[in-house]
Amino acid sequence: MECKELLKEKKLEGFINYFTKERFLIGASLARIGFGLIILFLYAINYSQRHVLWGPNSITQPILLLKVNIFTLVDSVYYFEFIYHVGMLITILFIVGWKGRIISLLNWILTFAIIENSLYMSDGGDNILRIILFYLLFANCTTYFSLDSEKYKEKRSHKQYTFFNKMKSILHNFAVISSIIQLCILYLTSGLYQAMGEMWSNGTAIYYILQVDEFSHPFFRDIILNSTLLVVILTYLSIIIKISFPFLLFNKKTKYLAVLSVVIFHLGIAISMGLISFSLTLIVIEFLLITDSEYSKLHVFFSKKRGWFKTKILAFFKILGEVKLIKSQRIIVFYDGWCPFCIKSMNKVNKLDVFNLVKLVNFRNDEVTNKYDLKIEKLEKRIHSLKSNSSKLNEGVYSFIQISKRIIFLWPLLPILYISTWIGLGQRVYDYIAEKRNIIPTGKCDDQCFTNNNNIN
Numbered sequence: 001m002e003c004k005e006l007l008k009e010k011k012l013e014g015f016i017n018y019f020t021k022e023r024f025l026i027g028a029s030l031a032r033i034g035f036g037l038i039i040l041f042l043y044a045i046n047y048s049q050r051h052v053l054w055g056p057n058s059i060t061q062p063i064l065l066l067k068v069n070i071f072t073l074v075d076s077v078y079y080f081e082f083i084y085h086v087g088m089l090i091t092i093l094f095i096v097g098w099k100g101r102i103i104s105l106l107n108w109i110l111t112f113a114i115i116e117n118s119l120y121m122s123d124g125g126d127n128i129l130r131i132i133l134f135y136l137l138f139a140n141c142t143t144y145f146s147l148d149s150e151k152y153k154e155k156r157s158h159k160q161y162t163f164f165n166k167m168k169s170i171l172h173n174f175a176v177i178s179s180i181i182q183l184c185i186l187y188l189t190s191g192l193y194q195a196m197g198e199m200w201s202n203g204t205a206i207y208y209i210l211q212v213d214e215f216s217h218p219f220f221r222d223i224i225l226n227s228t229l230l231v232v233i234l235t236y237l238s239i240i241i242k243i244s245f246p247f248l249l250f251n252k253k254t255k256y257l258a259v260l261s262v263v264i265f266h267l268g269i270a271i272s273m274g275l276i277s278f279s280l281t282l283i284v285i286e287f288l289l290i291t292d293s294e295y296s297k298l299h300v301f302f303s304k305k306r307g308w309f310k311t312k313i314l315a316f317f318k319i320l321g322e323v324k325l326i327k328s329q330r331i332i333v334f335y336d337g338w339c340p341f342c343i344k345s346m347n348k349v350n351k352l353d354v355f356n357l358v359k360l361v362n363f364r365n366d367e368v369t370n371k372y373d374l375k376i377e378k379l380e381k382r383i384h385s386l387k388s389n390s391s392k393l394n395e396g397v398y399s400f401i402q403i404s405k406r407i408i409f410l411w412p413l414l415p416i417l418y419i420s421t422w423i424g425l426g427q428r429v430y431d432y433i434a435e436k437r438n439i440i441p442t443g444k445c446d447d448q449c450f451t452n453n454n455n456i457n
Helices: 002-019 025-045 050-054 077-096 100-116 125-138 149-157 163-196 205-209 218-225 228-248 252-273 276-289 292-320 340-352 366-371 376-381 397-405 408-422 426-435
Strands: 331-335 358-362 384-387 393-395
Touching: 002 163, 025 077, 025 100, 025 125, 025 163, 025 276, 025 292, 025 408, 050 077, 077 100, 077 408, 100 125, 125 163, 125 276, 163 228, 163 276, 205 228, 218 228, 218 252, 228 252, 252 276, 331 340, 331 397, 340 358, 340 408, 384 397, 393 397, 397 408, 397 426, 408 426
Parallel strands: 331 358
Antiparallel strands: 331 384, 384 393
């Protein structure tokens, strides 16, 4: 009897110890960034139509007045503008991971409000998004890839495992587990309902779905509908993937198969049906399924393969950059070759320019100014850019916007840049920074000069 009691106590102790250690920290941090970018995409893509969709005189105003939330508290255009832009700012802070708990709560309130008001724009992904965001209010989502990560690591190094800290860890783990369970319920119920449907059981559901113009891309629709076998396979695969998903998670090896299958499945939906935000939301939740140790192993694996992958991926992007449609977007950027700060910035741009769409030219050359009919006085004040097939010059922050549009890694900055120009601060901030630059003419170089200037000419 004593042995049995000791065994039970050890099991209980092991169970408690398991949940009092924070897990899934990397996945939660990645999910924070992913969800934040999706929400910011929602704000940005509807920015020009925001008054029509959500404003005081919107097309849905009579219905929205029945729903009390932060967007409908005051019937004022100025109030709406304030709340909308605060929502964008909170989302950006959520992405960068500043003051995680407080910002997460504010982000959830504002996201919930805007989703509640999106009567004609729901695609199903917004429902699961607000549920998972609520669960993650109790999770630690800023341990990695955030402004708060260093502060958290310092605290964790001399952290005492008090009752309060243990409870926080337990809440975090259960928040992530609740998100995973919610995802499993979603797939299982969806798959079972499909299996009970006549069109799904006889293998024709995909055919009828693709008949709806709003949910089908003509190119992929023609490819799929030309093959009866492909229609049947895709229909049954959808059911099999969803129903089997929760059960495949119980084994490490089959878990990877489940995650990969679901990611491919939703990428297919995004491309062929145009349900981008829905697909991205479900893909981001998959980040929570991978444990910290598994992420560490993936990091080690890709670190070893980094050189090979980098060469292959860069080669692929260079080829893609030669496609006529993409190639037509090339621009010439005129930078100051006497400015160490400019040289350093352009070196970074050159490294990130995987499509080879940004040609960097030092304007400290008489041939350059004569060829493009440029005025040296203006070039010294602001960076200029010129589209290869256009005569329109962009300068200052507008040039930086043109650069950011052509570099994938700078896309998250675009909403901030557009908002800054819209409120009139973008160019002023740029001019303030530009005035603080050090200009070192050729032949009078000091230790601050950069010797890799030739890399970007």
